[in-house]
Amino acid sequence: MSTYREALREAHREALARDERVFLMGEDVGRYGGTYAVSRGLLEEFGPERVRDTPLSELAFVGAGIGAALGGMRPIVEIMTVNFSLLALDQIVNTAALLRHMSGGQFHVPLVIRMATGAGRQLAAQHSHSLEGWYAHVPGLKVLAPATVADARWMLWPALCEPDPVILFEHVLLYNLEGDPGSAEGGSDITHACVRRTGERVTLIAYGGTLGKSLQAAEQLAQEGVECEVIDLRVLRPLDEETLLASVKKTRHAVVVDEGWRSGALAAEVAARIAEGAFYELDSPVQRVCTAEVPIPYAKHLEEAALPQVSSIVAAVRAAL
Amino acid sequence: MARAHFGPVPYAKPFALELVRHMLRIRRFEERCAELYGTGHIRGFLHLYIGEEAVATGALTALGPEDALVGTYREHGHALVRGIAPGVLMAEMFGQREGCCRGRGGSMHIFDARTRFYGGNAIVGGGLPLGVGLALADRMRSLARVTACFFGEGAVAEGVFHESLNLAALWRLPVLFCCENNLYAMGTALARSESETDLCAKARSFRIPAERVDGMDVVAVHEATKAAVAEVRAGRGPRFLEFQTYRFRAHSMFDPELYRAKAEVEEWKERGPIHTFTARLKDQGLLCEDEFLTLEREVQHEIDAAVAFARAGTNEPVEELTRDVRAAEGQA
Numbered sequence: 001m002s003t004y005r006e007a008l009r010e011a012h013r014e015a016l017a018r019d020e021r022v023f024l025m026g027e028d029v030g031r032y033g034g035t036y037a038v039s040r041g042l043l044e045e046f047g048p049e050r051v052r053d054t055p056l057s058e059l060a061f062v063g064a065g066i067g068a069a070l071g072g073m074r075p076i077v078e079i080m081t082v083n084f085s086l087l088a089l090d091q092i093v094n095t096a097a098l099l100r101h102m103s104g105g106q107f108h109v110p111l112v113i114r115m116a117t118g119a120g121r122q123l124a125a126q127h128s129h130s131l132e133g134w135y136a137h138v139p140g141l142k143v144l145a146p147a148t149v150a151d152a153r154w155m156l157w158p159a160l161c162e163p164d165p166v167i168l169f170e171h172v173l174l175y176n177l178e179g180d181p182g183s184a185e186g187g188s189d190i191t192h193a194c195v196r197r198t199g200e201r202v203t204l205i206a207y208g209g210t211l212g213k214s215l216q217a218a219e220q221l222a223q224e225g226v227e228c229e230v231i232d233l234r235v236l237r238p239l240d241e242e243t244l245l246a247s248v249k250k251t252r253h254a255v256v257v258d259e260g261w262r263s264g265a266l267a268a269e270v271a272a273r274i275a276e277g278a279f280y281e282l283d284s285p286v287q288r289v290c291t292a293e294v295p296i297p298y299a300k301h302l303e304e305a306a307l308p309q310v311s312s313i314v315a316a317v318r319a320a321l
Numbered sequence: 322m323a324r325a326h327f328g329p330v331p332y333a334k335p336f337a338l339e340l341v342r343h344m345l346r347i348r349r350f351e352e353r354c355a356e357l358y359g360t361g362h363i364r365g366f367l368h369l370y371i372g373e374e375a376v377a378t379g380a381l382t383a384l385g386p387e388d389a390l391v392g393t394y395r396e397h398g399h400a401l402v403r404g405i406a407p408g409v410l411m412a413e414m415f416g417q418r419e420g421c422c423r424g425r426g427g428s429m430h431i432f433d434a435r436t437r438f439y440g441g442n443a444i445v446g447g448g449l450p451l452g453v454g455l456a457l458a459d460r461m462r463s464l465a466r467v468t469a470c471f472f473g474e475g476a477v478a479e480g481v482f483h484e485s486l487n488l489a490a491l492w493r494l495p496v497l498f499c500c501e502n503n504l505y506a507m508g509t510a511l512a513r514s515e516s517e518t519d520l521c522a523k524a525r526s527f528r529i530p531a532e533r534v535d536g537m538d539v540v541a542v543h544e545a546t547k548a549a550v551a552e553v554r555a556g557r558g559p560r561f562l563e564f565q566t567y568r569f570r571a572h573s574m575f576d577p578e579l580y581r582a583k584a585e586v587e588e589w590k591e592r593g594p595i596h597t598f599t600a601r602l603k604d605q606g607l608l609c610e611d612e613f614l615t616l617e618r619e620v621q622h623e624i625d626a627a628v629a630f631a632r633a634g635t636n637e638p639v640e641e642l643t644r645d646v647r648a649a650e651g652q653a
Contacts, residue, residue, distance in 0.1 A: 023461070049461060055491070060450040060484030067454015070439060071389075073461060075454075090481075094444050095451065103432035104422035105645035107439065108653075139646050163648040 004146075004177040007153035008038045008170065012076070015160055016046050019074060022160060025052035025061060026078030035080050036116060036175050062088035062113065066096050066165075069111040074160050079115040082131045082169065096165040097140030111165045112156065118171040118209040118259055119307055125295035128303075130259040132208070133266035135167050136237040142166045143236040144190055147211035149179030151234060158190045166190075169236075171209030171259075193240040195247065199227035202253040202317050205244065205270055207233035210257040210289075210308055217313035228317065236266060244270065245277045252283040253320045257308050262290035287316040323533040323565050326540040330598075334607050338616065340382065340539050341602070344374040344595045345620045347398040350407055353624050354397070354414065354428075358574050362631075363414045366443075367428050370398040372569035375594035376501055377402050379542025380469065380564070383550050389437040389455050389468040391448040393501075394429035395568075396441055399471065403436045407623055408630030417634030424637050425645070445506075446472060446479035449498075453485050456494035456559075467553045469497045474563075475506025477523060478514055486559070490527040493558035497549055498524065500563045501536065507572045508580035524561035536564030537592045569593075 002010070015022045024039060030053040033040035043051040054061040058079060065077040079085045085092070092113065100108045119128035136143045142162060146152045152170070159166040196211065197218050206214035211232050218228035229247050233239065248254045254274050258267035271286040292306040330337055351369045358367050370377070377398035381390070392399045400410055405421060413420025414428050421433050431441040439455065442448040452470030459466045476482050477500070489496045500520055504511055511518050521531035530552070534545040542564060549560040567589040571578050602608035 055484070055487060057484035057488060059481045060453065060488050063447075063450020063481065063485070064454035064457055064488060067451040067456070068458040068461070069454070070451070071455040071458025071462075073458045090444060090447065091450060095442075095447060099440075100647065101645045102422060102426050102430045103434075103440070103645075104420070104425050106422070106432050106434040108648065142647070163653050 001178055002149055002153070002181045003175065004149050004152045004179070005036065005038055005175040007149045007181045008156070009040065009042070010181070011153050011156035012039060012042060013045070015076070015157055016042065016050060018157070019160070021072065021074040022076065023050040023052060023073065024076045024078065025054050025065065027054055027056055027080055029053060029078050034078070036170075036172070039078070058084055058087035059091055063091040063095065065111050065113070066091060066109050069109045070107055074110055076112045076114060076156070076160070079113060081127055082115050082117040083126055083129055085115050092135070092141075092165070092167075093138055097138050100164060101140065108163050109165050110160070110163050112159045112168060113165065114168045114170065116172050117169045118173065119296045119303060120173045120209070122298055122300055122303060124298040128296035130209070130291065132169050132236055133258070133260045133264065133269070136266050136269070140164065141237060142190070143169070145169045145171075145208040145234060145236055147171070147174065147208050147232050147234070149177060150182040153181040154184055155190055169208055173209055190235060191240065193234050193243040194232045195229060195243070196232045197228065197230040199229040199251070201227045201251055202229070202255060202320055203247045203251045204228050204230045204255050204257060204313065204317070205233065206230065206257040207236060209259050213308060213310050214257050214313055216310045217317065220310065220314055221317055226317065226321070233270075239270065239273060241273055241277060244273065248274050248278045249281045252281055254282070255287040255289065255313065255316045255320055257289045257313055259291050259308060261293050262288060263293065265290050284320050287320045289313050289316045323535045324541050324545050325535040326538055326544060329605050330540055330601050330607065337602055337607050338612070340378055340543070341595070341599060341608070341613075342616055342620065343378040343382070343402050344539065344598070345616060346407070346623065347374045347377065347401055348595060349620050349624050350401060350627070351397060353628060355570070355574075357414075357628070363428065364416070365427050365429070366394070366573050368395040368573050369568070369570040370395050372589065372593065373501060373503060373536065373566045374398055375539040375542050375598070376536045376564045376566050379539040380499055380546040383543055383546035384467065384469055386436070387466050389439060389466065391439045391452040391455070391468065391470040392431070392441055393448065393471055393473060394441070394443040395473070396431055396471075397428070400431045400433070400438060403433070403438050405431065405433045405436060405438065407627035411627040411631035412634045415631040415634055417631065418637040419630070419634040446476040446481045448472060449476065449481055449485035450488070452496050453489045453494060456489065456496040457492065460492070460494055465554055467495050467497055467550050469499055471499045471501060473506065474500055474502040474504070474511055474520060475509070477520055478506070486524060486527045486529060486561070489559040490529050493556070495553045495556070496559045497546070497553050498529070498559060498561040500561065501566055502563050503566050503568045505572070505580065508576070510580070520563045521561065529559050529561045531561035531563065533563045533565065536566030537594050537597065539594055539598050
C-alpha cells in the first residue's frame with residue numbers, strides 16, 4: 001500500500017534514476033520538498049542540478065522547460081496549481097503545443113508538465129479551479145488525469161517517453177489517497193480509459209477528483225439495485241471514444257461527472273461524442289453533473305454546494321433512468 | 322554611447338566581401354518578397370528587415386555552427402545568414418511543401434533543424450525563455466555552445482523578458498541576449514511605452530553585462546558579438562547586446578506609418594548599413610565598383626533562382642493536413 005503522493009514520488013525517483021536527461025524543476029520542488037510534498041527527499045538524493053528550485057516565474061520556467069526539451073533533455077516541470085498555470089499558458093499553448101507542426105516536423109518538445117487541480121480544501125477561488133478542459137481543447141497536447149494510486153505510480157514514465165508535450169493533472173484531494181500501486185505491467189498505459197466498476201444499467205463517466213465520488217454513488221445505487229458502470233477517462237486528450245461508446249451502447253444511459261464548470265466543460269465534449277456515436281442506442285438524454293457556474297467560494301458549505309457530490313450524481317442517475 | 326567602429330575595416334578582403342554579400346542578399350531577397358506580396362504570391366503578415374541587415378549579418382557571422390539561434394517574426398535576414406537556402410525560404414513564404422516547414426509556418430515561423438534555427442516566433446518575447454532553456458540543456462549536458470536569442474525592444478515591456486533575464490543570470494546560463502532596438506514597437510516609440518528607456522540598464526539590473534552597439538555598422542556589430550560570444554562560451558554567464566537600428570520599411574504590409582516622420586526615415590537611410598560599409602571598403606581599396614556590380618549580379622541570380630524554385634513548388638496534399646501535430650506511431 002502507498003499514498004498517491006508516495007506513488008508520484010516513487011515515479012519521479014524511478015525516472016530520475018533511469019534517465020540522466022530527466023530533471024525536475026518548479027517552485028519549491030527542492031528545499032521545501034514540494035508544495036504537496038511530492039518531491040520530498042529528491043533534492044538530497046539527486047542534487048540541485050536535477051531537482052531545481054525556480055523563481056516565481058511560471059512563464060519563464062515553463063518556457064525554459066520547453067527550450068531544455070528542445071535541447072535534448074527530458075524535463076518534468078511542476079506548476080503549483082492549474083490556477084497559476086495561466087501565467088504560463090502562452091508558452092504551453094503558443095509554443096509547446098505548436099512547435100512540431102509549425103516547424104513542419106523538424107522540432108518536437110518532449111516535456112512533462114505536472115500540476116495540482118481541483119477544489120475541496122477551502123482554498124477559495126484562486127486555488128480551486130478545474131481547467132483541465134481548456135488544455136484538453138488544444139491539439140498537440142496529451143492530457144492525463146491519474147485518479148488512482150496505481151496511475152500516479154505508473155503514468156509518469158510513459159509520459160516522459162512521449163516525444164511531445166504531456167500535461168499531468170493531480171487532484172488536490174487525491175494526494176492522501178491510499179491504495180495498491182500495483183506493477184508496471186498493470187499500469188503503464190496512457191492511451192485508454194478504464195472501466196473501474198462494471199454494471200449494466202447506466203454508465204457513469206468521471207476523471208481525476210470525481211472518480212471517487214462516482215464510485216461511491218455507484219455503491220449507493222447498487223444497494224437499491226441500480227448497477228452502474230463507472231468509467232475513469234484517465235486520458236483527457238485524446239479521448240478514448242471506443243471504451244466510452246462501448247459502455248454506453250451496453251447500458252443505454254450516460255451520466256458525465258466533471259469538476260469543471262458546465263459551459264464548455266470537458267463533460268460537454270464527452271456528451272457530444274456520445275450523441276454523435278451512440279445517439280440511437282440511448283434511452284434517455286445524457287446527464288451532466290458539473291460545478292456550479294460560480295468562482296469556488298471559501299466557506300465550506302458553499303464550496304460543497306458548488307461541486308459535484310455523491311448526492312448530485314445519484315440524483316442525475318435517477319433522472320437518467 | 323553606442324559602440325561604433327571608427328577607423329579602417331579590420332578584415333581581410335574575403336570576409337569583408339562576405340559581409341557585403343550577406344547584407345545584399347537580405348536586401349534583394351526582401352525587396353522581391355515585397356513585390357511578391359503585391360502579386361499575391363506571399364500572404365499573411367510579412368515583416369521586412371530592410372535597414373537592419375547589419376545586425377543579423379554582423380552578429381550571426383560571429384557564431385559557430387554548433388550554436389543555436391532563436392529569432393522573432395522579423396527573421397528572414399537571420400535565416401539567410403544562418404545558411405537556410407533562399408529557395409527553401411521563399412517556398413515557405415509561398416506556402417509550399419518544399420518550404421522549410423512544408424508551408425505550415427510562413428514568413429513568421431521559419432525553422433531549420435540543420436542550422437539549429439529555433440524560429441520564427443510571432444509572440445513578442447516568446448523566444449526568450451526558449452533560449453534560456455536551450456542554454457540550460459547545454460549547461461546540463463556540458464556542451465560549450467551558445468544560444469543567441471534575438472528580440473525587439475518592444476519585448477522588454479513583456480514580463481517574460483524580466484523573468485527570462487533573471488533566470489539566465491541566476492543560473493549563469495550561456496545565452497547571448499540580442500536586442501534589436503529599431504525604436505518602434507509596431508507604431509509605439511520606446512519613450513511612449515517605457516519609463517526607463519536605457520535598455521542596458523535593465524539588463525544590468527539583473528547583473529548581466531550589457532553593451533549598446535551601433536546596429537547600422539556591421540563591423541561594430543560583429544566585433545561586439547564576437548567578444549560577447551567568447552565570454553558566454555567561456556562559461557561566464559549571459560551577456561546582453563543592444564543593437565540600435567532602424568527599419569526603413571513599414572512594420573508590416575498593412576502599416577500606413579502614421580507614427581513617424583518621413584524626414585526621420587530619410588535621416589536613418591543616410592546611415593544605411595550597406596552603402597556606408599561599401600563606401601568604407603572602397604576608400605580602403607578592398608572593393609571596387611566592378612566587384613560590387615559582380616556581387617550584385619550574383620545575388621540577383623540567386624534570388625531569381627529562389628523565386629523560380631518557389632514558383633515550381635507544389636502544394637502539400639490536403640491529406641497531410643494533420644501530420645506533425647504529435648508524433649506518428651513509432652516516430653520519435
